[in-house]
Amino acid sequence: MIEMSIFGGLLIGLASVCLMLFQGRIAGISSIVYRAIFHLKFESWALTFVIGLVLGPLLVAAFNGPAAPVIDLAWWQVLLGGVLVGVGSRLGSGCTSGHGVCGIARGSTRSIVATLTFMATGVITVFLMGMI
Amino acid sequence: MMIYITALATGALFGAGLAVSGMTDPANIQGFLEITGAWRPHLALVMLAAIAVALPFFQWVLPRLSKPVYGAAFLSPLSTAIDSRLITGAAVFGVGWGLSGLCPGPAITGIAYLEPQIFGFLAAMLIGMKIADRLPSPSAKA
Numbered sequence: 001m002i003e004m005s006i007f008g009g010l011l012i013g014l015a016s017v018c019l020m021l022f023q024g025r026i027a028g029i030s031s032i033v034y035r036a037i038f039h040l041k042f043e044s045w046a047l048t049f050v051i052g053l054v055l056g057p058l059l060v061a062a063f064n065g066p067a068a069p070v071i072d073l074a075w076w077q078v079l080l081g082g083v084l085v086g087v088g089s090r091l092g093s094g095c096t097s098g099h100g101v102c103g104i105a106r107g108s109t110r111s112i113v114a115t116l117t118f119m120a121t122g123v124i125t126v127f128l129m130g131m132i
Numbered sequence: 133m134m135i136y137i138t139a140l141a142t143g144a145l146f147g148a149g150l151a152v153s154g155m156t157d158p159a160n161i162q163g164f165l166e167i168t169g170a171w172r173p174h175l176a177l178v179m180l181a182a183i184a185v186a187l188p189f190f191q192w193v194l195p196r197l198s199k200p201v202y203g204a205a206f207l208s209p210l211s212t213a214i215d216s217r218l219i220t221g222a223a224v225f226g227v228g229w230g231l232s233g234l235c236p237g238p239a240i241t242g243i244a245y246l247e248p249q250i251f252g253f254l255a256a257m258l259i260g261m262k263i264a265d266r267l268p269s270p271s272a273k274a
């Protein structure tokens with residue numbers, strides 16, 4: 001699994017390079033999804049990128065990659081988590097990809113601060129969930 | 133037309149990376165954040181590998197290029213402000229990320245698995261994005 005994580009990370013890095021090289025855009029998924037849904041008229045390429053993201057696992061399956069994960073969370077975690085991820089990625093102008101990969105690669109202090117912040121609150125949240 | 137082809141191809145490459153690396157499994161995300169338990173290093177390896185590819189490009193290649201292959205200009209975030217909006221947003225994001233083990237990329241890619249909880253997460257996330265648009269800007273208040 002460790003090798004697959006490194007390989008997957010290389011693909012994500014390569015995709016981030018390609019999106020900037022070919023289209024001049026940062027591969028920040030939260031903002032691309034927002035554009036695909038709410039600004040589709042002006043940024044229709046964003047929807048095409050989102051469709052590509054969904055095709056990813058099919059490519060992996062075609063090459064006999066890892067099977068689909070079993071997702072078994074409590075519904076309150078899914079729904080509350082979703083709302084908070086939506087609010088937070090908009091307010092904080094980015095998510096794991098935009099800040100955590102592209103932002104850090106760009107050497108943006110803003111993204112480094114954002115990444116350390118969401119990792120810290122993520123660690124605290126998981127720790128507190130373990131106590132209930 | 134070319135931007136749609138490159139968008140589709142880069143999206144698929146990104147999605148394949150998420151799927152193959154185990155990032156679409158919330159257990160791997162929560163396992164990474166659970167530093168007091170059986171720690172799962174996958175997320176750290178994915179991020180480091182992705183940065184190892186992207187950093188040389190952004191630092192040394194991009195500054196030498198004048199414009200993208202298909203497009204008028206390179207569009208990079210202009211803001212460098214480290215303000216309460218950034219910190220609050222990132223902090224709230226982290227809580228949601230820890231609760232669900234999901235973030236926007238893996239959730240969109242996860243549509244392919246047709247799991248009801250992924251659709252629930254995405255609907256909630258879009259509602260959250262719209263809620264954030266209605267919040268007053270902290271800079272306007274200050």
